[in-house]
């Protein structure tokens with residue numbers, strides 16, 4: 001009984017630990033966007049808050065082609081940008097592809113409230129651009 005209790009506490013701790021790593025597919029998306037050239041469909045989720053709050057966020061992208069097929073093997077270069085004030089961030093985001101068309105962007109430093117965008121250059125099997133609006137409160 002005590003072992004079971006300990007196990008469930010451990011599982012709870014583990015789930016708590018994972019939840020900050022990024023929103024999961026299946027939870028509601030913050031936005032669904034089409035790439036600039038129109039070839040990619042992108043679902044956007046943010047963690048730990050959705051919509052994001054001031055501070056560090058993880059942004060998860062689920063990328064498919066127009067037919068809904070997940071797109072693996074893309075290389076993403078991400079620049080957080082605040083258009084109204086013409087500045088980015090001193091922190092460089094880190095991108096990790098986790099398969100099934102999922103890309104996690106860590107270290108997105110949204111250090112002010114207001115309208116930001118993530119400017120994403122896509123290279124690989126296709127060349128395209130994403131502009132992802134993020135309203136930070």
Ligand SMILES: [Cu+2]
Nearest residue numbers: 082085087112
């Ligand atoms: Cu600003």
